Amino acid sequence: xxxxxxxxxxxxxxxxxxxxxxxxxPNISKCPKCGExxxxxxxxxxxxxxxxxxxxxxxxxx
Numbered sequence: 001x002x003x004x005x006x007x008x009x010x011x012x013x014x015x016x017x018x019x020x021x022x023x024x025x026p027n028i029s030k031c032p033k034c035g036e037x038x039x040x041x042x043x044x045x046x047x048x049x050x051x052x053x054x055x056x057x058x059x060x061x062x
Contacts, residue, residue, distance in 0.1 A: 028037050031044040032052070043050040048058040 027040040029040055030036070031038045031047060031049070033049050034044060034047040036044055036046040038044045043055050045059055048054055048056040
């Protein structure tokens with residue numbers, strides 16, 4: 001069975017672990033109809049379109 005040869009300091013341990021816990025930024029693109037920033041693969045909250053189709057009521061109509 002493998003056994004570590006020496007103690008790993010907290011600083012060295014934490015440096016190794018730090019790279020796995022970073023969050024990625026979401027993919028934000030512009031709506032082709034109104035130009036608002038929209039998350040990918042989601043309907044636009046401003047105009048209510050998704051892939052050129054009206055899928056929900058527009059937010060400005062409320």
